[in-house]
Amino acid sequence: MFSLSSTVQPQVTVPLSHLINAFHSPKNTSISVSASISQNQHRDVVSEHEAPSNEPILNLRDLGLSELKIGQIDQLVDSLLPGICKDKNVSSHWHTSHVSAQSFFENKYGCLDIFSTLRSSCLYRQHSRTLKRICSDLQYWPVFVQSRGFKTLKSRTRRLQSTSERLAETQHTAPSFVKGFLLRDRGSDIESLDKLMKTKNIPEAHQDAFKTGFAEGFLKAQALTQKTNDSLRRTRLIVFILLVVGIYGLLKNPFLSVRFRTTTGLDSAVDPVQMKNVTFEHVKGVEEAKQELQEVVEFLKNPQKFTVLGGKLPKGILLVGPPGTGKTLLARAVAGEADVPFYYASGSEFDEMFVGVGASRIRNLFREAKANAPCVIFIDELDSVGGKRIESPMHPYSRQTINQLLAEMDGFKPNEGVIIIGATNFPEALDNALIRPGRFDMQVTVPRPDVKGRTEILKWYLNKIKFDQSVDPEIIARGTVGFSGAELENLVNQAALKAAVDGKEMVTMKELEFSKDKILMGPERRSVEIDNKNKTITAYHESGHAIIAYYTKDAMPINKATIMPRGPTLGHVSLLPENDRWNETRAQLLAQMDVSMGGRVAEELIFGTDYITTGASSDFDNATKIAKRMVTKFGMSEKLGVMTYSDTGKLSPETQSAIEQEIRILLRDSYERAKHILKTHAKEHKNLAEALLTYETLDAKEIQIVLEGKKLDVR
Template identity: 75%
Template sequence: MNMFSLSMAVQPQVTVPLSHLINVLHSLKSSVGSSSSSSSSVATCKSRKHKEHASDSELHCTESMWNLRELGLSDLGTQQLHELVNRVLPRLSPQEAPLPLGGQTTWRMSHLSTPSFYHNKHGFAWGPSPVSAPVFSRQRPSPLHSVCTELQHWPVLVQSRSFKTLRIKTRRQQSAFERPVESEGFTPSFMKGFLTRDKGVEVESLDSLLKNKNVPDAQQDTFKRGFAEGFLKAQALTQRTQDSLRRTRLILLVLLLVGLYGISKTPFISVRFRTTTGLDSAVDPVQMKNVTFEHVKGVEEAKNELQEVVEFLKNPQKFTALGGKLPKGVLLVGPPGTGKTLLARAVAGEADVPFYYASGSEFDEMFVGVGASRIRNLFREAKGNAPCVIFIDELDSVGGKRIESPMHPYSRQTINQLLAEMDGFKPNEGVIIIGATNFPEALDNALIRPGRFDMQVTVPKPDVKGRTEILNWYLKKIKVDPAIEANIIARGTVGFSGADLENLVNQAALKAAVDEKDMVTMKELEFAKDKILMGPERRSAQIDKKNKLITAYHESGHAIVAYYTKDAMPINKATIMPRGPSLGHVSMLPENDRWSETRSQLLAQMDVSMGGRVAEEIIFGHEYITTGASSDFDSATKIAKMMVTRFGMCEKLGVMTYTDMTLTSPETQAAVEHEVRVLLKESYERAKALLKSHAKEHKNLADALLMYETLDAKEIQLVLEGKALETR
């Protein structure tokens, strides 16, 4: 919409729509010639009705009343007004611009643009007699144009396009005329429009609204009541909308926090909770009344050393009376599964004191200071309940050696706090710390010094006596055959820990349940032992008769050499049932654990390993030997190399050890290889001579394996003595 700016000497500059000024000046133009005193006359723009021929709908356009006073022109004289009218509207004289048809003025305001829109869209004007298309329209008449030309009337509905800007005009006009008079100054018209637009509109009172709308007196109360009800309803609706928006924002915020909590493993919501509460075990100590030293088997030496700690906790005055100090900590060192955690529980159970359990990984956290805070909380709770026992499992994860690392600049805070709590400036009386680890080399030197961990107890794997005790302990918990000999199973499980033996008994019970037996027998225990040592049976493997025959003579060769060699270990079982990667095996059963081995025992082990390949060569010939002896040669070569390089059992090389062969001279390496070859060749010849001298027993044992697949020690002895076996 065009704007027109007037700047007067007396009244400040005012910006008004150009259409309003044109209407007022047009009225003045028509009235100036008749009377010169009409400077305050009112120019009105009456409402006009434009009847549409197609739709018969009426469009009313009511314009507001404007006068010279509202436009700020009331102080102008007649001559000045006349000059202003001629300058602004120079073509409004009757000679230059005659009035159009219908008596309407040349300058008027129209809210309709339908004819021009239709002409621009279709290329011809709509009406009873369409005119020809202008130059920019189509050169050929369109179908719509042809139809409209032939018709004598207009039967279609035509769209009416209007611009509803009356409300905007009123708001701008009110903001322009109802503001207070400003001080004089030079202000451009376009800047004046922006300044006047931003100062807001004064609220019109209800009485002035009734007066302007010409509401009758009888209906004014009704109008006020309806206005009040509408205002209250609108206010209530706005309040409900704001409340709903507030609830929606709250729900979205909660969902966002929940999403962050689920995405992050250590969300910031839980960080404060965990850092302030510390470890769960520190808040709630455990009473180990049901665990004592009676539940710990196979580690008698460790139990005896920890018995002193129990005495410290039960009667501390007994040791402090002589001026001694209570031990600060006990470090349990041993392989996994040997019962270190069980020993710590037994100490707390024997002393009947609170037991605080914590794993080393619980102190490690990505946030700086969390690990140290948890250690402080743990020791604070323990000191409040002294005397007590703190057990830290997997101590190497929190007490590892301190190093300078740019990746973990704050990793030393946790271990430093642990060192300070165990032996720092503040006393730590009545709290015994028991640590367990299977990797003591990784611990920091400041942690394992006297004053922190005063005692270091080694928890080794149990010997044959300890394995027998452990097996009897776990066999009491299941239904077993009274004829079971636990010592036989213990002799065949060299190197098993307490956890391994517990698993063996459990596997035997599962096997008995699968076979639908009422109790566990030696057969199930042997089955479980072989399964753990060599893997499950492969009964589905399809082995032809030739390979089965070769396997029977191969395993029989091992058994014959082991049976007739003086210093070899006793035979436990021979089988040709595939298990794991092997097609068969012969298990040896030492009478006792061997803490050291003699030279004759090592040579006997080499001879037994050579028995399989020697049997294949004797029975099937040198051209038909197989690859089944590869693992046997590995074990024999390892024994021979250790005898030469580590054990000093070679006369030519003497008692010198050779730990790293890469650092020795080529002559020494050649000498070592020569002596190893000599030992292996001599072992091979001894096994060949023994099998040739017992060819009959060799054949009988191979036939028995082909028939029964598995033979135990007693059955092997009967076959080698030439006795018949009982039918199974």
């Protein structure tokens, strides 16, 4: 008998035997389908009396079907048993219980529409399907059965506690795969199942099939759960990997990373560098700058001392000088001498495309520095953050960054112990607001080193390598006018590398000269094939320069002559000033012009006017420049007087032609003087040229030996 309990929650209960019969094998049962509405009236009485005693009731909830709505039972049966016949009048072997009506539904609702399917002949035709199979089919029920499995697992577990005896019982009654399943941690389920079968009085013969079907269904649900969990795990893994790759890409992208780091605050960490190992000892040839910075060191060492006396030190110091002259080194030395943290920042770091990034970096830098006072903040290339290019389209947010820098500099007291050192190669490019008192109000010039400074720097770096005692740093210093500290360091390093390549044990003057020429004129071009005729012309040309230099009183002393091609030149003569020339006399300028003329004069005298070459063009450039400056800048022309002529293009044609005339006279006279000297010393000229053709390169001493008519030692 089917009875539908309509208590709080409607539950569908069916007598188990009916269900089993219906799904299993109806055999000799039959159903008379003469439904009668009047029979409804008896249904309650009959159901109440007979259901508990004879017909065990199977609650559909235990089959995972409690959510099955009445209208859906048709669907369930349709899907389980497709093709079921709806004909209610077909006679059936379906066993009906002794109830007033032929079905529970008829009893309850007075119609047989819903459950008629269970009594149909089609169901009959399905008799070969075992309960086991039907129960498995239930698991394919797309909505109710599957979801039910998930939903009731917990409650069922709660309800049905397992006991060891039950487990043991199950062990020998259930097939092995069911055992495996039941014995895992599903004791409660086993109990539930056993209890169910007991209370429902499932016939012994169907118990096995029932259990198997139940277990199969459960296993399928489990497998689906497992599958869902696996795919969930896989999805999480993929999402995680994508997230990591995304963040990595974000950080790698120069534009996005700046934005990301700044907005997330990752950019805020500014690490100070302790500069204990750099002191003023390490900075050579800039004595004045060191002296000026000495008082800053004192202040950083003992800020209180200055506060007590009421003295105020500048907040900002501007180091001005050409690149590589040691500005950064000096700033580090200040921090090192005072033994305080050193914060390095390059102005270009603040120059960002994004609004607020530069300003936020400045804020971070100053916040860190103030927390660690006393300390030194060094901003290299200050002009790139504090330049005048306000609102330029290339640097849209530079104004903001400058303002932030100004605000930060105003934001702390002079004696707070933070010293800002800025460095620039172009002080004139700085924003005026930056150099007013209270900001970068102290300026220290760091010039290119003079000959004494260069000697000191060369000695300092030579002491770091193995060098021969014959090395005279002063000679190299004299030949490296205009070299910065960084360039001198590079010169010594290149000499050391050259010595190593040549397999020498120590660096000699030769390597130092070699690297000096390389820096000045480019690398040697030994591979260039120069024919003898061109070599001879070059030898006479260079000797011509050397002879003029040697026999002209105010010319610089010769250092070297060579016919080795280097860079764009086929040969050269190098002259060394005894000292750095801060001023040059008229005689010295004329001597320089004469030396320049020596090359062409030699070509003309030796090879004839028709065979002069193009090789003298740079000599003429040099001589013309000197002559022009003498006339237009130095007031050294009698005719044009003591007057400067800056923009010659705007001058009157008369003045222009007068200037040209004067320049031409100076050059012509110079040429004639050179001709005279070479004619006078034709023999020495020839000897020197031949020596160059033999030895390729001659130093000052060797040149002197040749010009004195002595024989050179065979090298």
